[in-house]
Amino acid sequence: MAELVYLDETGSVGRGARRQPELTLVAVVVDETAVQPLADRLHALAMEHLGWIPAGFEFHAREMWSAKGHWTGKQPPELLAAFEAVISTLEELDISVIHATIDKSRLHARHGGTYDQNAYLLALQFLLEKLDRWRTQQALRIVIADEAKEHQLRAVKMVREMQTWAAGAVPGRQLVSIIDSMHFVDSKDSPGVQLADVVAFILHRRTLATQGHPDADSAVARMATVIAEHTPTWRAPWPS
Incomplete structure (x- = not known):
């Protein structure tokens, strides 16, 4: 059995980083038999909530939340309904979620800024190690991530070294279940990456004291519960 592991993150390490104290990397783990059903389901949800499939369309959480792009003119109840429908695919298709969070301010304070640009790699290492410990003997995994040009070469190198001799951003675990290289794709071409984007966005929103409206508060709470x-498997933000 094979599983496709789709990654996306929330929390910049570049522009805007000071306004985003945490970087969270999210993986949705999709059984090989559910890859096409996920694509079909997201296509159907786009038709249901937009009424058509625009050229180059993708579910992009930030645009959905802000009613921008193809979501321009949609009212908050419509947008929240679309969000909840996307999150419901976790239950419909038995998709699991793995995530790892780096507290960037604590990372900076602990290491004097030395590791600031390694926040993505640290989150990736911790996420893959958690994934590898979970059901290790039941599946082989292929990792697919949204394009991240500033991280791609270093991430591919790190994954290869973790597979070979457990050499990550910090000393860690040799990966057993993760095969092949780490692959980067345009999110427009990957329903799995789009789902990871929406999950990551909701995990970020749940850290806020309020969403600005009681209905949004309730919707985010419901979606966070589904996630x-x-x-x-879970791990507290690092460093603690």
Whole structure:
């Protein structure tokens, strides 16, 4: 059995980093038999909530939340309904979620800024190690991430070294279940990456004291609960 592991993150390490104290890297783990059903389901949801499939369309959480792009003119209840429908695919297709969070301010304070540009690699290492410990003997995994030009070469090198001799951004675990290289794709071409983007966005929103409206507060709480129910392994933000 093979699983496709789709990654996306929330929390910049570049422009805007000071306004985003945490970087969270999210993986949605999709069984090989559910890859095409996920694509079909997201296509159907786009038709249901937009009424058509625009050229180059993708589910992009920030645009959805802000009613921008193809979501311009949609009212908050419509947008929240679309969000909840996308998150419901976790239950419909038995998709699991793995995530790892780096507290960037604590990372800076602990290491005097030395590791600031390694926040993505640290999150990636911790996420892959958690993934590798979970059901290690039951599946082989292929990792697919949204394009991240500033990280791609270093991430591919790190994954290769973790597969060979457990050499990550910090000393860690040799990967057993993750095969091949780490692959980067345009999110427009990957429904799995789009789902990871929406999950990552909701995990970020749940850290806020309020969403600005009681209905949005309730919707985010419901979606965060669904995500938690499909998250089999957890780790507190690092450094603690």
